[in-house]
Amino acid sequence: EAQVTQNPRYLITVTGKKLTVTCSQNMNHEYMSWYRQDPGLGLRQIYYSMNVEVTDKGDVPEGYKVSRKEKRNFPLILESPSPNQTSLYFCASSLALAGGIDTQYFGPGTRLTVL
């Protein structure tokens, strides 16, 4: 079954404690990205990756890091989380040069609370 998985699904942590949210896809997609969802703002892109070792900033990259050492995995790293990073996070993957109805496959989401 084609899918994007994220772990953990729920996380409560404290300010400054480094954390990693994992993302993995089994569709051999080149393109992966991270979004955060906040009330009244919809989803906003944090980082994206075109392929292995190729990453770039999205619209709200501050406070986040990513890596793409393998095609299937795209972890999101918060080295020093702050309360304003409390949000619902989605990982997504797709073909690199999407066209037409090619859409993104979204993971189930990770709800992060930073106290």
Add this chain to the structure above:
Amino acid sequence: AQKITQTQPGMFVQEKEAVTLDCTYDTSDQSYGLFWYKQPSSGEMIFLIYQGSYDEQNATEGRYSLNFQKARKSANLVISASQLGDSAMYFCAMREKGGYNKLIFGAGTRLAVHP
């Protein structure tokens, strides 16, 4: 700058009736794609329908149809014969040509279907 506007924070509809969720967009590109996603209370993002900017006919998928008015830059979602399971948050999103499948999302509309 690319932008998606959803002016209805919340809507309600009676079961079995039709409802229209509004979406307007702003782009200077001639080639783009418009998407609608559904987010139930469980949190996952479910792709509903897609409209390409060069598509001459309005997209339809079962009970979902997209009322695409290119000159007005609007892409409203119409849900016919609403069901209780349609209660969810609905997001309109846009992908521009060359945007590597990056999606720009609106703030969303929360739909409540009443029996």
